[in-house]
Amino acid sequence: MSRAFDEAxxxxxxxxxxxxxxxxxxxxxxxxxxxxxGLVVIEGDEKAAESVYRLxxxxxxxxxx
Numbered sequence: 106m107s108r109a110f111d112e113a114x115x116x117x118x119x120x121x122x123x124x125x126x127x128x129x130x131x132x133x134x135x136x137x138x139x140x141x142x143g144l145v146v147i148e149g150d151e152k153a154a155e156s157v158y159r160l161x162x163x164x165x166x167x168x169x170x
Contacts (some may be wrong), residue, residue, distance in 0.1 A: 117136070121129050137160070144153035 120132065126134055141153055141157050143154055
């Protein structure tokens, strides 16, 4: 992993740790939505959509919790 990935993982883990367990899923949903919006601005609709589709595929492959 790169230094940037390590830093991002630490930030997200820290923010999750600060929240109550029942609030963590909402935080992650908001983070994903904001990240997707950021990708639209930085890389454009097509690349952002590709990332969102890949995420959805990963969820679909995982199946039911």
